[in-house]
Amino acid sequence: MIEFRKLNWMVKKDLLxxxxxxxxxxxxxxxxxxxxxxxxxxxxxxxxxxxxxVASQDTGEISDYALKTIKSNSLYDVKNVVDDVDDAKxxxxxxxxxxxxxxxxxxxxxxxxxxTVVFYVDSSDQMTSQVLVPSTQALFSEMSVNxxxxxxxxxxxxxxxxAKLESKSSIGSSVMNMASSISLQIKKIYGEIKYIDFLVPxxxxxxxxxxxxxxxxxxxxxxxxxxxxxxxxxxxTDVSTVVAGKILARLVIETGRVIVLLLSAMILFDIVxxxxxxxxxxxxxxxxxxxxxxxxxxxxxxxxxxDYIQMILPITMPMMFISGVFYPIETMPWFFQKLxxxxxxxxxxxxxxxxxxxxxxxGDIWVEILVLIxxxxxxxxxxxxxxxxxx
Numbered sequence: 001m002i003e004f005r006k007l008n009w010m011v012k013k014d015l016l017x018x019x020x021x022x023x024x025x026x027x028x029x030x031x032x033x034x035x036x037x038x039x040x041x042x043x044x045x046x047x048x049x050x051x052x053x054v055a056s057q058d059t060g061e062i063s064d065y066a067l068k069t070i071k072s073n074s075l076y077d078v079k080n081v082v083d084d085v086d087d088a089k090x091x092x093x094x095x096x097x098x099x100x101x102x103x104x105x106x107x108x109x110x111x112x113x114x115x116t117v118v119f120y121v122d123s124s125d126q127m128t129s130q131v132l133v134p135s136t137q138a139l140f141s142e143m144s145v146n147x148x149x150x151x152x153x154x155x156x157x158x159x160x161x162x163a164k165l166e167s168k169s170s171i172g173s174s175v176m177n178m179a180s181s182i183s184l185q186i187k188k189i190y191g192e193i194k195y196i197d198f199l200v201p202x203x204x205x206x207x208x209x210x211x212x213x214x215x216x217x218x219x220x221x222x223x224x225x226x227x228x229x230x231x232x233x234x235x236x237t238d239v240s241t242v243v244a245g246k247i248l249a250r251l252v253i254e255t256g257r258v259i260v261l262l263l264s265a266m267i268l269f270d271i272v273x274x275x276x277x278x279x280x281x282x283x284x285x286x287x288x289x290x291x292x293x294x295x296x297x298x299x300x301x302x303x304x305x306x307d308y309i310q311m312i313l314p315i316t317m318p319m320m321f322i323s324g325v326f327y328p329i330e331t332m333p334w335f336f337q338k339l340x341x342x343x344x345x346x347x348x349x350x351x352x353x354x355x356x357x358x359x360x361x362x363g364d365i366w367v368e369i370l371v372l373i374x375x376x377x378x379x380x381x382x383x384x385x386x387x388x389x390x391x
Contacts, residue, residue: 047131047330050075052078053091056082057102057104065143079096079097098125098132099122104118127331198353202349202353208257209287210316211257212294213294213295218305221303251292262277274356283355283369347371
């Protein structure tokens, strides 16, 4: 039979334990709030203000009308208007913009023949290109109808809202006689990219992060809780030696795991690494090293494995969502977009996608590599300096 007085003591004991372990107490209330906030505001957003460039090789009323229509569309954020097609393509290839709209030289004078507009799009960002292509096709189809019917004002005073063109008056007879439509030619610079191709590089980075963070809890916080770490420090061993040993042991394990992950992705999902396989493996090892350092830093002053897990969950889970693993960062609210760039996983994902999907080399991803190295150095310095032998 249940002894209610002793039951009351047991409940008080567990509540006091929770009160004395502040990391668990904070995580219990903060973690659900963080996740609800992320799902409510960070997921399922719409793509707006996608950076593009326009290469206009002609001048005149129709060209000005097209430019104003494009700029008025909330989907696009026109970073520049150039007259050199190569400059526009270079901006896409360098990752400065997601796409280039190239208006041809005969765009203004083709009154009785089809004009071909080229849409040069970075298909490595699968979800963004999936939105851009049909939206741009619809935009130019509607522009073609308006131009062919002469529904364009002579002074380009056109009101456009979200690609809906509302005409005010007609322009001259040259536009009235334009009989054929505008043809939009799509050029995807990295070919057809499936969602699984977009997803796998980030899944590799995310899995590496979760594996490193979770395993170091057992390696440091778990051994501290069982007393193994205390016995080790009874010997004349420096903290840096202990930390370095744990890092190297974990790095060997994670390197093996990384190789298995990459080979599994290539075999099971027919993933093709367009860049260097060595660079891809190196990036995954650097990612592992970075998050091992993060785990060392967090576990440096944690007394139990349970405290450690409660501390890393509010860090790792939100990082999975705001670093662009499943959805483009551009779909998130602006404050999540800013927050994404203080997460090391964002740089790991960008670098891995650059190599695996776009075939980029070290010269193209050196910024991401330097940032990951910087995070790694900071994590290790803080971890070693704050490591408490006596917790």
